[in-house]
Amino acid sequence: MAYSIANIAAIVGGTLSGPRHGDSIEHLLLDSRRLIFPGTSLFFALKGPRRSGDKFIAELYRRGVRNFVVSAQPAADLTDANFIEVDDPLAALQRLAAFHRMQFSLPVIGITGSNGKTTVKEWLNQLLEDRYHIVRSPKSYNSQTGVPLSVWQLQPVHGLAIFEAGISRRGEMRRLQPVVRPTIGLFTNIGEAHSEGFGSRAEKAAEKLNLFKDAEVLIYCNDQPETVSAIAGWDAKGNTRLFAWGSKPGAAMPIGRIEKRTAGQRSPDRQYPSPFPL
Structure with missing residues (x-):
């Protein structure tokens, strides 16, 4: 099953910005090393005890990822990317999965x-x-x-x-x-x-x-x-x-x-x- 990025933003209660509101998402990505399908992946920039997912956004953008869930907009100018801004990316991940389960x-x-x-x-x-x-x-x-x-x-x-x-x-x-x-x-x-x-x-x-x-x-x-x-x-x-x-x-x-x-x-x-x- 696939969800549009605009639909996902509504599900998780986030603010969507970017030029690609029709993008379709099939894969959830938490680890940049596991990237396989950049065009249909949504990266959640989780904050960990040692490192933050925000640090991998620019790298993933270079590798073709265009959709991100973040707690704050990155400083880099990534004009072709969509960002869903939320208070807590982990809670957003769980909320999206809970919605998917209910289907x-x-x-x-x-x-x-x-x-x-x-x-x-x-x-x-x-x-x-x-x-x-x-x-x-x-x-x-x-x-x-x-x-x-x-x-x-x-x-x-x-x-x-x-x-x-x-x-x-x-x-x-x-x-x-x-x-x-x-x-x-x-x-x-x-x-x-x-x-x-x-x-x-x-x-x-x-x-x-x-x-x-x-x-x-x-x-x-x-x-x-x-x-x-x-x-x-x-x-x-x-x-x-x-x-x-x-x-x-x-x-x-x-x-x-x-x-x-x-x-x-x-x-x-x-x-x-x-x-x-x-």
């Missing part, structure tokens, strides 16, 4: 947790790829920038999406939820990874739950006390069907024992209701 009505599996997100995503892809044309996060694209780039891949041909989302501090999941807007939630676990930005595991679990506030079903392990506690106090749980697995009482899929083998591990063969509304 599709399909099952979306959203995965979060401290560990295992990418592994679970790839397992699900292998299990379901014979039934669906799947779009999924590339590699471990689960950050504040990686999630929008993942969701931007959505096309009308897709029948299922699988996206992972990771966070490192308070407030981040609330920014990613509208971008992913999962219909199916999968909570892997809560561990020590990326704990520096949170006061406790319980606080981190509660923040991660924000991804699933509009989900039809949430799948989680009831062996994790922080997860169970966060779900018990979760405001949105009344709108979401909960599907627990684990060794604790009340699990929809109880695990009685695990057999460890050289080729992996398995639980006894039993039939359980599928948690996936696919």
Whole structure:
């Protein structure tokens, strides 16, 4: 799918200037080293801890890019370029991806947790790829920038999406939820990874739950006390069907024992209701 630069400016709430208001955008660019399609790329000049994307605008202009999202107009005289000026280019990127997500009505599996997100995503892809044309996060694209780039891949041909989302501090999941807007939630676990930005595991679990506030079903392990506690106090749980697995009482899929083998591990063969509304 392609959007005109004028349409994108309206979507992100920015001010568009430049002579090429009819330009069509298909690709989002955050890293000048990844430029492939200059004529249809939109570069977001993000501000990082060590360098700012503004420093690469002139170089990208020389290489054929003509559309940029910036927080301030560059000093260089780039007369043939379009600029969308916004307060926060990262927020604009997420707003654009969230709008793109809303153009599709399909099952979306959203995965979060401290560990295992990418592994679970790839397992699900292998299990379901014979039934669906799947779009999924590339590699471990689960950050504040990686999630929008993942969701931007959505096309009308897709029948299922699988996206992972990771966070490192308070407030981040609330920014990613509208971008992913999962219909199916999968909570892997809560561990020590990326704990520096949170006061406790319980606080981190509660923040991660924000991804699933509009989900039809949430799948989680009831062996994790922080997860169970966060779900018990979760405001949105009344709108979401909960599907627990684990060794604790009340699990929809109880695990009685695990057999460890050289080729992996398995639980006894039993039939359980599928948690996936696919």
